[in-house]
Amino acid sequence: MKVGIVHNDQPKTLQVVAHLMQLLKRYELPIDNKYPDVVITVGGDGTFISAVHKYIDQIDSIRFIGVHTGHLGFYTDWRNFDIDKMVQVLARKEADTISYPxxxxxxxxxxxxxxxxxxxxxxxxxxxxxxxxxxxxxxxxxxxxxxxxxxxxxxxxxxxxxxxxxxxxxxxxxxxxxxxxxxxxxxxxxxxxxxxxxxxxxxxxxxxxxxxxxxxxxxxxxxxxxxxxxxxxxxxxxHKIHFDRFGHHHFWTRVQDAFIGMPHANI
The missing domain is CATH 2.60.200.30 (Probable inorganic polyphosphate/atp-NAD kinase; domain 2)
Incomplete structure (x- = not known):
């Protein structure tokens, strides 16, 4: 599995990217920013959208994972403090993919x-x-x-x-x-x-x-x-955009967090 990385230039993001590269090396996941199988974006939704357009000619063969280094983002399943777990799952678990139009x-x-x-x-x-x-x-x-x-x-x-x-x-x-x-x-x-x-x-x-x-x-x-x-x-x-889904993505919870901010409760 070849991994591409797209990120912004914020100091916090650069720290996360440096740690991410160390983790990918540890788990023997090669970095290939030209022809990746998975693209990890680090930043916010703007960074994510830029990454999609960067790889738009390969959109059918790439899966995307978003890491957020700021506030809540709609396209970022992971926070900066979760990337150890993210890379572990990426290396050991078969991808569960969800696609959007x-x-x-x-x-x-x-x-x-x-x-x-x-x-x-x-x-x-x-x-x-x-x-x-x-x-x-x-x-x-x-x-x-x-x-x-x-x-x-x-x-x-x-x-x-x-x-x-x-x-x-x-x-x-x-x-x-x-x-x-x-x-x-x-x-x-x-x-x-x-x-x-x-x-x-x-x-x-x-x-x-x-x-x-x-x-x-x-x-x-x-x-x-x-x-x-x-x-x-x-x-x-x-064409569709494909996300690696790790089981914790829930769209309406994200909407609630972004626009309402009420505590979560299950029935």
């Missing part, structure tokens, strides 16, 4: 098509003026959108920006996409659904717009070149 973002222009994959979400905005766009579900026109923009998120991304827009939190292993509106206009002239919308695995969302002035398109917070783009198609990707 990714978002496929296809950008169309007169020059052709470009495709990106997103872990959390993709957003479409128009900065200086109102975004005017036609939204299709499958091949059917659903609404004529007017507002600041749109956010299309994966179930994993439902706890991130989508939630701040009023979107629902979705169990991450469901194959679904959620579209939420960003400051939509609703009056006697312009009407939108004005509600988050969840679509299933056999459906897709197409957004068409004419003017590309001041258009900003992001994938997982990274701004893309929007020059000449006039259509975006959002689908659930055939």
């Amino acid at each position: 990714l978002l496929e973002v296809s950008l169309f222009s007169d020059q052709g098509q470009k495709t990106q994959l997103a872990v959390n979400e993709s957003t479409l905005r128009r900065i200086a003026q109102t975004l005017e766009a036609d939204v299709f579900v499958d091949r059917t026109l659903f609404e004529n959108f007017r507002g600041d923009g749109l956010c299309v998120a994966t179930p994993m991304g439902s706890t991130a920006y989508s939630k701040s827009l009023g979107g629902a939190i979705i169990q991450p292993n469901l194959r679904a996409l959620q579209m939420t509106e960003i400051a939509s206009l609703n009056n006697q002239v312009f009407r939108t659904l004005h509600s988050p919308m969840v679509i299933g695995p056999e459906e897709w969302i197409t957004v068409k717009f004419e003017s590309t002035d001041d258009i900003v398109i992001t994938v997982d917070g990274k701004q893309l070149d929007a020059s000449g783009i006039n259509k975006i198609v959002y689908r659930i990707s055939d």
